[in-house]
Amino acid sequence: MAGEAELRLRSQLSRLRSLPLLRGAKLSGELERLQKQLDRVVSEPSDEEIWRSVELARHPERPYTLDYVERLLDDWFELHGDHHHGDDAALVAGLGRFRGRTVVLVGNQKGRDVKERTRRNFGMAYPEGYGKAMRAMELAEHHGFPLLSLVDIPGAYPGVTAEQHGQGGAIARAQALMARLHVPVVTCVIGEGGSGGAIATALADRVLMQENAIYTVISPEGCAAILWRDAGEARKAAAAFKPDAAHCLELGVIDAIVPEPGPGAHTDHEAAAQLLGDALQESLELLDGVPGDELRRHRRVRFRTIGAVPATR
Amino acid sequence: MSERIDVSIEHKHAPPANGRPHPNTCPKCGSHYRDDELALHLNVCPHCGHHFPVHARDRIAQLTDEGSFVEEASDLRSDDPLGFFDLRPYAERLAEAELATGLGEAMVIGRGAIEEQPCQLAVMEFGFMGGSMGRVVGEKFARACEGAADRGVPLVSVTTTGGARMQEGILSLMQMPKTVCAVEDLRDAGGTLISVLAHPTTAGVLASFASLGDVLVAEPGALLSFTGPRVVQQTTREKLPDDFGLAESNYRHGHVDAIVPRPELRPTVARLLRLFADGR
DSSP states (O other): OOOOOHHHHHHHHHHHHHHHHHHHOOOOHHHHHHHHHHHHHOOOOOOHHHHHHHHHHTTTTTTOHHHHHHHEEEEEEEEESSSSSSTTTTTTEEEEEEETEEEHHHHHHHHOHHHHHHHHHOOOHHHHHHHHHHHHHHHHHHHHHHHEEEESSSSOOOHHHHHTTTTHHHHHHHHHHHHHSSOEEEEEEEEEEEEEHHHHHHHOOOEEEEETTTHHHEEEEHHIIIIOOGGGGHHHHHHHHHHHHHHHHHSOOOOOOEESSSSOGGHHHHHHHHHHHHHHHHOOOOOOOOTTTHHHHHHHHHHHHHOOOOOOO | OOOOOOOOOSSSSSBBBBTBBBBBOTTTTBBOOOOHHHTTTTTTTTOOOOOOOOOOHHHHHHHOOTTOOOOOSSTTOOOTTTTTBBBHHHHHHHHHHHHHOOSSEEEEEEEEETTTTTEEEEOOOOTTGGBBHHHHHHHHHHHHHHHHHHTTTTTEEEEEEOOOOOGGGGHHHHHHHHHHHHHHHHHHHHHOOEEEEEEOOHHHHHHTTTGSEEEEEEEETTTTOOOOHHHHHHHOOOOTTTTTTHHHHHHHHTTTSSEEEEHHHHHHHHHHHHHHHHHH
């Protein structure tokens, strides 16, 4: 998809963009220069390329949260249950050592085979899953551990019990908790970033996306079913709402794109983990030393200003 | 029920307009009303108690003291950040919604008073593209929170919405964390959010600011679910309970504080406003 030059420029740009927020410096001249270069390099991803992202984001061999945990975290200790009324296998949470420091990690988890897919509900969490994530976030806050979240969820689960257990409120409260944290929070969308289920764990200081991940307000099929009245028009829907990483970066929704090895992360889990680890570390280093109150304030400003509203007509 | 005598006579039911029942015909008991009759009863069926939808402006008139409401940010309009085109261009849908509702967007915000208690209001309009939340709705809600914090008054929100607006893509999803952050800022400033959930309040709005009120008040029969019954039924093939996702079911499962019939809504909100004001 995106060329090497483009990726380099984009990451430079996003790094510069995040600087004034954190350090109070002004770099607008440099920003403009880079943006112009980028504009020349980028040609809009075509509709086919966008659909390819959708397919790759859902690729059955794509590394899932625990594949990255295994390769990036030492001494992983998984936390189970919301300590209230259940344990949700669709969302994992735990403690581990990431490149020398203790972190808390939460992530959506899909299954590899039929049995595991069923057990993990195809990665779609119940309210109990968000409850577990919130428990892990509180633990991070209490002990001052940075929070990493990996997002890979087709969408919130459309089920009777999920509603009866208060799915809407759970997603709202998970976000509210993230907006209150005083610790650094870094999110990466590693596959499907689907709707409310994704945003429940994505209110972060730095939001990254893997090159072939998608981030959507509704699944392409859901959008097609509603607007085209035909779920089969998913390709058209995807082309219309542009869920690919390049567009998300352009819209200011994410801060950087994490490159994937070769034709996609599914071809080489080791290399994909290495690249993801480097990106997470770089983001954590950017946030190092920033006081908790300031982190929280900037996090809220970040979301307050995404997609600023057009001037009055 | 069975002992009731069927008195159905010709013309009891208004003739359906283009196959759909007339908006003034009660979907529950079939009674039909003139506009002024419905307005007199706050759009509640006097026969069976069914709550008809209420437009944003009427809702504000029902809730606030006469002449107290001053609208804010009414000049904000959505543009088309993605150049979105489904069966029709988004820009065309926006223009049509504005013509149909007389509103610039799916939310009206401003300051007002309810039984002399000053407050900030954020009221949604379902008639504007299904009350969907795009960037302007998110921005208006955030401004309502800021207004409430600046003036040191509670915010009363009334939601009726299908969720995030698909036509603004991922930017609509970003309105969820945006409104959540706005509520958290309001809370840090010592503010109060009273969230009134009207029919329907679903998806991205239910899963963001609407669920974060200090007090959650629902209207009878309102659908309050993240996913609607049709999609749940299609996906899971489960038999749904009759009251799936309704306010009554949410109340039973402990997700809302009270179900308040519309005639009692204004005095109830006023009572809450007094309680919060007296505690300061």
